Amino acid sequence: MSIDTSKVADTNGxxxxxxxxxxxxxxxxxxxxxxxxxxTAMKKNLRKVFPDxxxxxxxxxxxxxxxxxxxxxxxxxxxxxxxxAEGEYTGSYDPMRGVEMSQSMKSTLxxxxxxxxxxxxxxxxxxxxxxxxxxxxxxxxxxxFTGAYRKxxxxxxxxxxxxxxxxxxxxxxxxxxxxxxxSGTGVRAADGFMKATPVxxxxxxxxxFGGEFPGDSIIPRLYVMHxxxxxxxxLGLVAAHMLLLVYHKHTQWPGPGKTEANVVGFxxxxxxxxxxxxxxxxxxxxxxLMGGLMTINPIWKYGPYDPTKVTAGSQPDWYMGWPDxxxxxxxxxxxxxxxxxxxxxxxxxxxxxxxxxxxxxLLLLPFIEAWITGDKRxxxxxxxxxxxxxxxxxxxxxxxxxxxxxxAGGNDIIAIKLDLSxxxxxxxxxxxxxxxxVIAFIIARRWCISLQRHxxxxxxxxxxxxxxxxxxxxxxxxKHLPISEAEAYTLTARDRETPWSPEREIDENGVPxxxxxxxxLRAKLSTLMYADNVQKPTAEELDEARHHAEHxxxxxxxxxxxxxxxxxxxxxxxxEGESLRGGH
Amino acid sequence: xxxxxxxxxxxxxxxxLANPGLPEHTWRPTDVHESAExxxxxxxxxLYGASAVFTLLFVVAYxxxxxxxxxxxxxxxxxxxxxxxxxxxxALLCIGIGTIQWARKLMADHEMVEMRHAVRSSDEDRQETLxxxxxxxxESGITRRPLIRNSLLxxxxxxxxxxxxxxxxxxxxxxxxxxxxxxxxxxxxxxAEGVRVVRDVxxxxxxPGDLIIGDLVNAVPDGLFDLEGIExxxxxxxxxxIVVKMEPGDIIPGEGREDWSVDGIQVYSKIxxxxxxPISLYERTTHHVLCPxxxxxxxxxxxxxxxxxxxxxxxxQLPLSVDGEGYLVAxxxxxxxxxPSYWERNA
Numbered sequence: 030m031s032i033d034t035s036k037v038a039d040t041n042g043x044x045x046x047x048x049x050x051x052x053x054x055x056x057x058x059x060x061x062x063x064x065x066x067x068x069t070a071m072k073k074n075l076r077k078v079f080p081d082x083x084x085x086x087x088x089x090x091x092x093x094x095x096x097x098x099x100x101x102x103x104x105x106x107x108x109x110x111x112x113x114a115e116g117e118y119t120g121s122y123d124p125m126r127g128v129e130m131s132q133s134m135k136s137t138l139x140x141x142x143x144x145x146x147x148x149x150x151x152x153x154x155x156x157x158x159x160x161x162x163x164x165x166x167x168x169x170x171x172x173x174f175t176g177a178y179r180k181x182x183x184x185x186x187x188x189x190x191x192x193x194x195x196x197x198x199x200x201x202x203x204x205x206x207x208x209x210x211x212s213g214t215g216v217r218a219a220d221g222f223m224k225a226t227p228v229x230x231x232x233x234x235x236x237x238f239g240g241e242f243p244g245d246s247i248i249p250r251l252y253v254m255h256x257x258x259x260x261x262x263x264l265g266l267v268a269a270h271m272l273l274l275v276y277h278k279h280t281q282w283p284g285p286g287k288t289e290a291n292v293v294g295f296x297x298x299x300x301x302x303x304x305x306x307x308x309x310x311x312x313x314x315x316x317x318l319m320g321g322l323m324t325i326n327p328i329w330k331y332g333p334y335d336p337t338k339v340t341a342g343s344q345p346d347w348y349m350g351w352p353d354x355x356x357x358x359x360x361x362x363x364x365x366x367x368x369x370x371x372x373x374x375x376x377x378x379x380x381x382x383x384x385x386x387x388x389x390x391l392l393l394l395p396f397i398e399a400w401i402t403g404d405k406r407x408x409x410x411x412x413x414x415x416x417x418x419x420x421x422x423x424x425x426x427x428x429x430x431x432x433x434x435x436x437a438g439g440n441d442i443i444a445i446k447l448d449l450s451x452x453x454x455x456x457x458x459x460x461x462x463x464x465x466x467v468i469a470f471i472i473a474r475r476w477c478i479s480l481q482r483h484x485x486x487x488x489x490x491x492x493x494x495x496x497x498x499x500x501x502x503x504x505x506x507x508k509h510l511p512i513s514e515a516e517a518y519t520l521t522a523r524d525r526e527t528p529w530s531p532e533r534e535i536d537e538n539g540v541p542x543x544x545x546x547x548x549x550l551r552a553k554l555s556t557l558m559y560a561d562n563v564q565k566p567t568a569e570e571l572d573e574a575r576h577h578a579e580h581x582x583x584x585x586x587x588x589x590x591x592x593x594x595x596x597x598x599x600x601x602x603x604x605e606g607e608s609l610r611g612g613h
Numbered sequence: 614x615x616x617x618x619x620x621x622x623x624x625x626x627x628x629x630l631a632n633p634g635l636p637e638h639t640w641r642p643t644d645v646h647e648s649a650e651x652x653x654x655x656x657x658x659x660l661y662g663a664s665a666v667f668t669l670l671f672v673v674a675y676x677x678x679x680x681x682x683x684x685x686x687x688x689x690x691x692x693x694x695x696x697x698x699x700x701x702x703x704a705l706l707c708i709g710i711g712t713i714q715w716a717r718k719l720m721a722d723h724e725m726v727e728m729r730h731a732v733r734s735s736d737e738d739r740q741e742t743l744x745x746x747x748x749x750x751x752e753s754g755i756t757r758r759p760l761i762r763n764s765l766l767x768x769x770x771x772x773x774x775x776x777x778x779x780x781x782x783x784x785x786x787x788x789x790x791x792x793x794x795x796x797x798x799x800x801x802x803x804x805a806e807g808v809r810v811v812r813d814v815x816x817x818x819x820x821p822g823d824l825i826i827g828d829l830v831n832a833v834p835d836g837l838f839d840l841e842g843i844e845x846x847x848x849x850x851x852x853x854x855i856v857v858k859m860e861p862g863d864i865i866p867g868e869g870r871e872d873w874s875v876d877g878i879q880v881y882s883k884i885x886x887x888x889x890x891p892i893s894l895y896e897r898t899t900h901h902v903l904c905p906x907x908x909x910x911x912x913x914x915x916x917x918x919x920x921x922x923x924x925x926x927x928x929x930q931l932p933l934s935v936d937g938e939g940y941l942v943a944x945x946x947x948x949x950x951x952x953p954s955y956w957e958r959n960a
Contacts, residue, residue, distance in 0.1 A: 078727040115842060121680075145680045148694045149701070181732040214890060217850070218906065221888025221953035231799060231955040236783040240790060241797065241847045242889075246783075278729055286635030292727045293635065303716035310709030314702045321698010336850035337813065337831070337883060339891045341905040356888075356923060357907045363925035369959030375923045376888060376954070409729060441908065451908055452921055518630045571629040 079301045080281035080294035084171045089305060090164035093312035094157045095267065101154040102256065108144055110136040111206060111252035113245040122329050130208070130333035133248050137207040137328055153320030158200050160316065162348045165193045173394070173424050176412040177280045180405065183395040185273045190391045192266050195259055197348050202255040204326065204346055208248055211326075213334025214343050216247060225376035243336060283410045283522035285515045292409075342441055351431050354438030355379030358458045390427070401554045403529045415484070416523050418477035419558040425473035426466035433462045474561075481563035487512055488520050489566060489574035498585065508585065511578060521565045529555035635724060643718045653718035660711030667704035674700055793946070799958075800950045802834070802852040804931060809835035810856060810880060810941040818940040821876045824858040827897040831883065832856045834943070851951050853883040854931055855893055856941070857913050859900055867916035873932040875941065880931040881917050882951040885909060887924035889953045902928075925954065 051059065062068050079085075112132035118125050120135070121142040130138075140147035169189055172178050178186035201219075205212045220242045223234040239246030278292050287293050295301055319325075331340070345353055355378070362374035398420065399405075414421040436443065437458040444451040491509035498506050511517075527533075531548045566574070642649040674696035686692045734742070755762050791798030796805070809818045813831035816838050824830065832854050840848055861877035873879065881902075883891050890906035900914040909922030917928035929951050932944035950958055 076725075078725050113843075143680065145675055145678075145693055146697050147680070148691060149698045152694075153698075214906065217890060218888040224953045224955040225888075227956050229956075231787045231957065234955075235785060235787055235790075236780070239784040240843075241799075242850055243843075243846050244784075245843050277732060278727070285633045286726070288632065290729055292729060293724055295722070296725055300716050300720050300722070303712050303720060307709045307712030307716065310705045310712065312709075314705030314707075314709055316702075317698055317705055318702030319698075321695050321702060336846060337833070337853040337891050339905055341894060343890075343906055353907075359923050361887075361909070361919050361923050361925035363954060365959060370956055371954050371958050372956075373925065373954045375925050407732060441905070455908065455922075514630070514633055515636060518633055521629050522632075566629050568629045 074275070075298045076296040077275070078278075078292045078294045078296055080279050080287075080292055082282055084175070085279065086308065087164055087168040087171050089308055090312055091161055091168055092267065092271075093309045094161040094164060094316065095263070096309065097157040097313050097316050098154060098161060099260070101150045101157060102260075104150045105140060105147075105154060106256060108136055108140045108147065109133070109206070109252075111249045113208065113243075113248050125329060125332070128333060131248070133206060133208040134328070134333045137209070141329065149317070149320050151320075152323070152325050153316050155204070155325045156319040156323070157316050158203060159325075159347070160312075162193070162196050162200060165189070165196055166348075169193060169391075170424065170428070174414040174417075174421055175280070176408065176417055176420070178395045179408040180395075180399065181407050182273070182277055182280075183399075185270060185277070186395050187392055188266050188270045188273070190388060192263065192270065194388050195263055195266070199255060199259045199263065200346055200348055202251045202259065205251050206248060206255060207326075207328045208334050209328035210331040210334050210338060210340065211328070211343060213243070213336075214339050215345050215349075216334075217242065217336065222376055222380045225373040226381060227370075227372060227377075243334075278409070280409050280411050284519045287410065287522075289407070289409050342445075344439065344442070347435070350438035351434040352380050352384050352438075354434040354436065354440070354458070355383055355462070357440055358434075358437045358455050358462070360459075387427075387431075394423075401529065401551055401558060402526075403533065403551075403555075410522065412523060415477040415480040416562075418474045418481070418562060421477050422470045422474035426470040429469035430462055430466045433458060433465050437462070478561055478563060484520050485563050485566065488517055489571065489578075491578055509578065509581075511575070521571075523565060525564050526559045526562055528552065528559045635726070638723060641718065641722065644722075650719065653714065657711045657715045657719070660707045660714065664704045664707035664711070667700045667707065671697060671700035671704060796848065796852070796946070799952075799955065802946055802951065803836060803840075803848050804834050804852055804943045804946045806943065806945050807936060808943045809936065810854070810931075810933070810943065811835045811837075813853070819856065820939050821858075821878055821935065821941065824856070824878060826858055826860060826877065828856075828858045829893065829895040829897070829902075830856040831893060832880070850889070851884065853891060854880045855883045855895075855902065856880050857895070857900070857902075859897075859914060863900065863914045865915045867930070870916065870930060870932070872934075873930055873944070875933050875935055878933065878941065879913065880933050880941075880943075881911075881913060881928040882931070882947065884928075884952045885924060886919075886926040886928055886951075887922070887953065892928070 058067075110132045114132050115129050116132065116135060118128050118130055118135050118138060120126070120139055122138055125138060137151070140151055142148070172186065172189070201215070205216050205219075220234050220238065223237065224230040226233055234242065237247065237250065238244040239250075279294075281287055281292060281294070295304075332338075344350065356376065359375050359379050362378075364372040364374065366372065437455070440451055440454045440458065443449060443454055491511040494508045494510050496508040498508050500506065512520075530552050643653050644650075674693065678693040678696055680691065680693040686695075750756055787799050791800060793801045795801075796803035810832045811818050811834070813833055816833075816835070818835065819830065819832065833849070834852050834854075837845070837848055837852060856878060857880075858876070858878045861874070864874060864877065864879065866874070883893065885892050885904040885906065887904065887907055887909050890904050892902055892904045892911070894903040894905055895901070895913075896903070900912055901910050901920065902913055902917075903910045904922065904924070907923050909924030910920050911917040911924070911928050912920045916930060919925065919927060929947045929949050931947055934942055934944045936942045
């Protein structure tokens, strides 16, 4: 690298002898800053610190797959014709030639077989949609299990839940567009769902379909929802989600040097920009490989939609599977009101009531928890799932309900693959969706508590070395060695919890909150939530335990350097010439 | 930027351990060995170079591989799709992996500490905002002039009505399309007295003697194939039927349905009464028919009663008879709406 001597001062003056000539980039930057004031806006954010952890990448997967969806989706719109006008297929795919089908099916086949890269883009779009929704779900669980939704991030949790819900609708409207036999069957079922709505059901169906099912309006209407309405809302919500993330600053795991008041990590420029930018290419590339190598939604194998045809093993895309499973296992309940009006519980409960209820429960989780705990502090340090046993168990119970319902949506596949009776699977699932979550709750909660106890043991007595000591009197014990200071601090870096009680809320006159029914419920829930948790030791307890451990170790030092002191296995001294059996 | 010393937190009496502060920074091999640094640099540049090669290969594959007639190659994926996907994927992954390698090995890896700011506004800011709001409200007089405020709210609220009214023409109401003559609407199909039962797809009429015991035939009303476009699809979605023949003695005729079958032949709607999937998975020994979508099972020997699954109602039965030429015909349209339940179905 040569040095530009023109800028080297050749006098003792305080200003350079020659005025710095602005570079080209400088000119552009100046032009932009004079109009946009960019420097002020960017000075803090360019070096904004982001904490590092693999689990913080899950939301990024969702973000980048959404970008891939936008890119591939725009490509598909160039050829896709969302029309239900019927015509004969004359394209390249021989088995379908001569078959009557709608324009949307025809153009989807054209994209798949006559546009170079068209099938790749179609499959990438579909895979990206699956990854988008899956990563949103996993990201949501990460946020829940680590307590990242607590104050001040409740609104971002709500936005995230809405994104997941809208993403699901977006997926349904998208895979319905080709008007193939599989998706047409899904639209037929959606017509049945709408008709099951009390009072206005048949009107809703007639308005959406532009008359009697199937009509010729549904695909164009789903199309405009899929490419304009829902993506627009999704984009706005994603932007709000990211803005709030930047404003709140990211949560971080507790550890040495990390506090509720700081963020420890790498600066946006250059490290995070490079990592996140590079990660975009990794997500994009992975989806491209999947689109090129893994068939998804081969509509040419299903054929065009025909209301008189259906195939066995009809499954919606996986994220629609759980309401479909509930729809399969619910008994055929229907109530006829006076006057002949019908309430179709068998459709309403699994489709019109439970999914919105699930969304509502998810939306309310942070607020219910804050009410029970009475906690009004900001939380920027994450919690380990084991240190919030009840909340972890609650999400595990919800996941179990989801998983069982989802499995019920594949009851026909399970019956075939595992050679079981579909009726028995259905009867089993009817009970399992109620009992399973309860069992899962209990197991997960106790599991967390026992992990907490394990942590406490590690903190107080040291880690298990795996070295078994034999005392002169013949007793056996395992040798424990103290854990590092950093690890010990990390284990204690969490809140000490006390169950909420009305006495805790003393108003300014010194009167505790009234012992109302609501407050006693709150106290009970708080007790359920916290009472069994293992709290971190106090300073005295830790001191005492450490003295005890030092004493134990001192007793064992007589053995140090001798066979079977345990250290021959961790490289502290060589084992050559030493025999565990001492000469025998 | 603050240093890590500031993040030291004093131990409270409650805290068993004090925050030991950020650990020492450890240097990476690429920070201390020039050879390691050079190697990482070469790795990153090679990955970027490889990406460019794959991009060029993508273009070559685009122009050299046909898309139209080779969809059977490579396990049915098509050579073009496989090559384009693999090249594009590799090109993108090389850039991604290269950039992350650059960030991890060569960019500075000093952890930085930034202090958080309170999310809530300061009390002064709140006061100022409230004062500004008060001033605005006071100057507009919106609080002092409820007549203006309320009439504005009413007028703007009323604007919601055109937004809803404008959607009225999305479709006709069920009542508007109902016509028994034309078989339109939720309650009618093109089945009518004397309409022949013809085989699906081919359209040939059926004589009772054409069927043997245990048969299930997919059928439609004669005249369906004269329809086109939407009307055809709409009638297909309502008028499709299944024709089954069983031992006449096996049939338990429903009340008032004693003369709806001919020689053990019965005709039922093919459209599931649950959410409308077409049904035809038939087990001849039990006379059960199963819906593949949600596994509702109906007993065709017993007026298609639900024996299993989420459906709440039997499949509607078509009253059957034989015309002068000995072909199966309908006695009338279905006596109840076919397909999924809806609110006013039995009203």
